[in-house]
Amino acid sequence: MTTTDRTTAEFSDAPAESAAETTAEITTEIPPRRIPVRRRTSATTPHDRLVAFGCAVSATLLTWFLMHELLTSPGWLADLVVAFVLYLVMLYVVTRDRVGHLAAMDRLVSAVVVSGATALLIPLLFLLGYIVLKGVPDLRLAFFTHDMAAVAPTDPATDTGGLHAIVGTLEQTALALVLVVPLGVLTAVFLNETRSRFRRPVRIFVDAMSGLPSVVAGLFVYAALILPPIQGGFSGLMATIALTMIMLPTVTRTVDVVLRLVPDGLREASLALGASRARTVWSVVLPTARTGVSTAIILGIARVVGETAPLLFTSFGTQAMNYNPFSDPQESLPRFVYRYIKEPLASAQERGYIGAFVLIVLIFALFALTRLLGRKRWSGRRTRPARSDR
Template sequence: MTATLDETRTPPRSGPPVRRRTSATTPQDRWVALGCAASATLLTWFVMHELLTSPGWLADLAVAYLLYLVMLFLVTRDRLGRLAAVDKLVSAVVVSGAIGLLVPLLFLLGYIVFKGVPNLRAGFFTHDMGGVAPTDPATATGGLHAILGTLEQTALALVFVVPLGVLTAVFLNETRSRFRRPVRIFVDAMSGLPSVVAGLFVYAALIMPPVAGGFSGFMATLALTMIMLPTVTRTVDVVLRLVPDGLREASLALGASRARTVWSVVLPTARTGVSTAIILGIARVVGETAPLLFTSFGSLAMNYNPFSGPQESLPRFVYRYIKEPLESAQQRGYVGALVLILLIFALFALTRLIGRKRWSKRRKAPRKTGATP
């Protein structure tokens, strides 16, 4: 009888619980997601087309997506619990949002490549439009003057923006001045400045007066500087906040001044973030067209001097020809847009490569040790 009581009171032993991360994905999870998608599609078709009258494919897509999320949450909660269900739901929303942003971007890039590649020739990189007639075929397009203008204007803007942006970010993070708050408000306000306003300001202040120097690539540089500076400053500001305070405290404890700490500790630590800020600044201005309409004016011939006379750029080149009624002129615009995209990718890759090389050299540099007896 005692053995019988002990057997009834002792619960049956089970194996140890299997741990699983909520973010882990198994083949069964993939089949569940595929089944939920198929079920949501069939249920949407039955409700929207058999029971109701569908207003269009966009409404069908929205209903099917909501049904998919609901089904995925309920099935995952029944299988793995509420925590895993919430994780899968959020992951599905994030992935679908990324796909929704990626598809239009790939479509835009594919459209530009499809329109521009057939008419792109090596002569585009070797001569300008000085001797090209409007009725010539699009394969006779020359864009060397536009490429040179874009590179010169962007490089001059970087010469002004990088020191000013880094110094302003250091002022906002590494000092305790009472002017930090007004400067931060001013930078945030300038980040929302429309690009056309920057071009109009430079035109009204430096081009339209009788004593002004007139249209030039340098005037376009000033407008681009006004647009790029808030972007670089805000990005470097965020990066400097991520530098641990322990590094600053250790440097100050060793007797270094605050300026030396910023130069030798803070900025080298944030070097990768500063490179990212430069990339974002380039992306912000290299494709701008509105400020160039009022500042550089554009030209069909080569102008090596950005400080004298009108100068062409790739965004201005695209705007010039894409609005023409001739098909050959529009094809020239697509060729310019393709080269502009390739130039942006090349600048991004170059900036990343320079930052990565410097960081790898710094990591591989041998450390100096004390003298051995």
């Protein structure tokens, strides 16, 4: 037997148990490699939510210990600020230790944004809930069918009539839209689609007008068109002019921003196919920005539909129905609310809450109608079949 054969025989005679032990020892000496799990920075897991809840509880307890055991708290607002700061610090430290700096910064910014949105949403919901609780119990169908001409101040709030105010608000807002939408869109097109040297002065003027106080617009119309020697008189038209001055800068600036977002490639493609610049704006730019234009109109309505100050100097208000906005004083819902909410009688104040609730509902209805009409108009133009040339 050769040396190689003897060595092979010795290894073959080794027990199987010793070989298994050797393999186990080698396996335990080399730890398994940890494979990192890829995840999105903004993704949250149940464990992340549990960590956030634990940080909130810890921040609350630590705030109580610091502000009430070690120090003297000046009030609940100071406790809230300290607890919020401690919560952000704890959340950042714990998240950075778990998943890194990038995810920790994302959690921190998300917590700040959500907290700010909640802080703004809570007063809004409280205000809406307060108006609903005050206005709904006394609201009757008669509010939408008659005016206040035959209602005495001492009558109960259930006898309130607001048809004249609703008609006035709708007419004044509609007339303002008729004036503002063409002017605002044309001005925005002028600022974006032309190369005129007057663009900069017009843009500066629009930006300056956007900060115009509403009472100044009402005073200007009162001094220029109502007082002698013109003597135009109080009317819904005067209110419309004041509202137009307030609404026009908002619509123009919003449409201006929206038109900037339209890609230049669409304009260049249309011009390359032989279309004129006016045809490009009408058939390419405006349809592309249709959603933004609808949003601009909604923002314009929101800017003026609840204004009261300019109406005090222009429409004056009345308790009787006036369908003609071009002559004689005319009522509106903001003016209706202002008229009765400042009265000492409880029934008059309840009438003011009823008008405020109806005004909120009317604003939501106008928003929905504007969005619906904008979508139908432009979707109809887009789906219209092309005419074949024969």
